[in-house]
Amino acid sequence: MQKLYIIVFILKLTSFLKAQICQAGYYGTVECLKCPNNMMSNPSQNNSVDQCYNCPDGYYFNGINCLKCKAGTYSLNGQCITCQDGTSSEDGSSFCYDCRPGQYSQKGEKCQDCPVGYYSPNIKSSTCIKCHPQKASNQGSWMCNYCQPGEYAKNGECLICPSGTYSRFGSIYCARCEIGQGSNPGSSTCIDCPPGTFSQQGQCVNCYAGSTTTEYNQIACIKCPEGQYSVPGGQCKFCEPGTYLISSFGKILCIPCKKGLTSYQGSQCFACPSGSQLINNKCLCGKNQYMAGEYPNFICQDCQQGFFSEVGSTSQDQCQSSQTTMASVSFNSSVILKLISLYIIYLLFGF
Numbered sequence: 001m002q003k004l005y006i007i008v009f010i011l012k013l014t015s016f017l018k019a020q021i022c023q024a025g026y027y028g029t030v031e032c033l034k035c036p037n038n039m040m041s042n043p044s045q046n047n048s049v050d051q052c053y054n055c056p057d058g059y060y061f062n063g064i065n066c067l068k069c070k071a072g073t074y075s076l077n078g079q080c081i082t083c084q085d086g087t088s089s090e091d092g093s094s095f096c097y098d099c100r101p102g103q104y105s106q107k108g109e110k111c112q113d114c115p116v117g118y119y120s121p122n123i124k125s126s127t128c129i130k131c132h133p134q135k136a137s138n139q140g141s142w143m144c145n146y147c148q149p150g151e152y153a154k155n156g157e158c159l160i161c162p163s164g165t166y167s168r169f170g171s172i173y174c175a176r177c178e179i180g181q182g183s184n185p186g187s188s189t190c191i192d193c194p195p196g197t198f199s200q201q202g203q204c205v206n207c208y209a210g211s212t213t214t215e216y217n218q219i220a221c222i223k224c225p226e227g228q229y230s231v232p233g234g235q236c237k238f239c240e241p242g243t244y245l246i247s248s249f250g251k252i253l254c255i256p257c258k259k260g261l262t263s264y265q266g267s268q269c270f271a272c273p274s275g276s277q278l279i280n281n282k283c284l285c286g287k288n289q290y291m292a293g294e295y296p297n298f299i300c301q302d303c304q305q306g307f308f309s310e311v312g313s314t315s316q317d318q319c320q321s322s323q324t325t326m327a328s329v330s331f332n333s334s335v336i337l338k339l340i341s342l343y344i345i346y347l348l349f350g351f
Contacts, residue, residue: 057094068092072108083108086124101142113140117156146170149188164202180217206233242281275300284312
């Protein structure tokens with residue numbers, strides 16, 4: 001009996017040693033069978049088909065392990081499936097997401113922004129649509145727009161009009177300004193170059209110091225007359241009275257005259273003519289005098305009898321008749337009063 005037990009033990013041990021250890025994805029004891037539907041199994045516990053199981057969503061079984069599905073695919077029940085056009089996914093996804101408007105995708109590739117000059121108006125777009133020649137778009141746009149004034153459409157972009165040109169809303173080109181006009185980059189209209197400026201290559205440029213323009217729409221500046229000056233973009237003018245014009249190191253300056261002297265129209269400094277007085281840097285004749293001759297070469301002439309003038313007058317004014325009559329009446333009354341006073345004293349004191 002003891003020998004029988006030993007024989008049975010040896011047979012069972014032999015059968016156990018002959019049993020197969022199946023690899024992952026297989027099951028069985030004597031014979032290893034493949035798990036159904038891309039299922040996997042654990043080599044330490046895969047004796048029966050019931051011990052086979054699916055990889056998690058987003059993963060697939062490569063025959064050894066569960067691995068993540070690549071971007072652009074998704075998985076259900078352990079198998080990776082390519083995303084449809086207009087959709088995409090990240091690594092290890094169980095679903096695909098839709099590309100937003102302004103993007104596109106093909107065969108599960110990553111959603112890309114539509115390039116400049118193209119657009120996609122809907123979700124799940126597989127391609128982008130080219131803008132109309134009069135319209136443009138930025139990268140990743142879901143619609144195209146007309147270009148604004150001062151811009152123009154070219155190859156789907158809105159570009160800035162250069163100086164000397166302009167454009168209206170929705171333009172595909174920039175129009176040139178007319179002669180004597182100018183504009184800055186991105187202008188919707190041209191302007192007439194104002195006095196003090198001139199038109200140069202489509203821009204209104206300030207005239208250089210010592211030159212100017214006196215009208216609109218000029219294409220060149222003229223030099224200031226002798227004795228006059230100008231600042232850039234300004235009009236020609238004389239130095240203020242009491243100063244005179246000099247040119248030093250390329251600069252034009254108005255220098256103050258010495259004390260007691262003045263000037264006229266940027267000329268050299270001079271002393272006032274005899275009989276006149278210097279008031280606020282101008283030579284003026286006194287009261288009841290008038291200026292005879294052109295300034296500054298004049299003389300102070302006294303007013304004639306019956307005429308008068310104020311300080312700085314260039315002519316004499318005739319006195320009104322009432323002023324002369326009143327003066328005469330005032331004089332006669334004074335004489336009469338004096339005679340009456342002498343007569344009363346004579347009566348009182350008997351002289």
